[in-house]
Amino acid sequence: MAIHTWWLFVGAVFLVSGTPGPNMLHIMTRSVDMGLRRSVAAMAGCLSAVVIVLAASAAGLTTLLLALPGAFEVIRYAGVAYLLFLGVKAWRANVAPVDVGDAPIVPSLSRLAVFRGGFLIGISNPKLILFAVAFLPQFINPARAQVPQFAILVATFAVIEAFWYAVYAFGGRSLSRYMSRPMVKRAFNRVTGVIFMGFGLALLKVKPA
Template sequence: MALHTWWLFVGAVFLLSGTPGPNMLHIMTRSVDMGLRRSIAAMAGCLTAVVIVLAASAAGLTTLLLALPGAFEVIRYLGVAYLLFLGIKAWRADVAPVDVGGGAGVGGGALSPGLSRGAVFRGGFLIGISNPKLILFAVAFLPQFINPAKAQVPQFAILVGSFAVIEAMWYGVYALGGRSLSRHLGRPNVKRAFNRATGAIFMGFGLMLLKVKPA
């Protein structure tokens, strides 16, 4: 892989990952509710899903999946259903003020009652893995940067690793943004407006996925 090809990939992924989407919105809301450090489990879940799908693309599994009749449609509708569920849940969420005191700082932030780090990780993973746009990216976009005349495994490893680093960087940016936003959510009416805006955005993402078609 030529260096200029890698830089082109990095530039495209930097812009793509920075665009608000379900993963970034999920990370930001987790940071608002739990604090920056506790939202790392959600970041890890989202990132794990991204790496698995991209690695599957490298192995040719997503191409096989898209070749199976109806497989993509099943994934697409599952993704839509999950995002709509998250949107409704956020819309109806508790409007108790966000604790921005000493315990909810960058290093603190209590987990929601009964919500373990494993559950937070699983939530992030489901957000990432249920988005068929990631599969389309892995199948239609990623292979364009591979030189078929050279060993493909090292090239895929470089691209997937680069994507993961850039994606993780943007997770941090959105999590910090969520922490800053939490300072303004001390009043129930403001928190209610935030919850409903978040819910509407999640539901909007879900409805947008209905228009996604295989390349």
């Protein structure tokens, strides 16, 4: 892989990853509700899902998945259902004022549960599969060993994605300072819920290439 090809990939991924989506919104809301420190588990869950899907692309598994009749549709509708569920849950969430410290707002929710929620958000998004299948291979030089190239691209994507997770988490941490009033928190929950439901409905239009 030529260095200019890698830089093109870096630029494209930086813009794609920075665009608000379900992962970023989920991390920001976790940071608002639980504090910056506990939102790290959500970041790890989302990032694990991203790396798994991109690694599957390198192994050719996503191409096989898209070739199986009905497989993509199952994933797509599962993703839609999960995002709609999150939207309704956010809309109906508790409106207690946010504590700006890092103490957990939901003490019964373990780090494993926070990680699992992030992972489900990431893995249920079929757009990630389309990205892995249609976008990633364009930066691979077929005349050279493909495994090292995929490894470099996946690692690069993971670093950039993690950077944007941190940006959105810090944004949520800052936002929490303005949410000491239940009315503001309720408005935030409902806007978040509408956005999650919007993402879910948008997935209905996603079709495999």
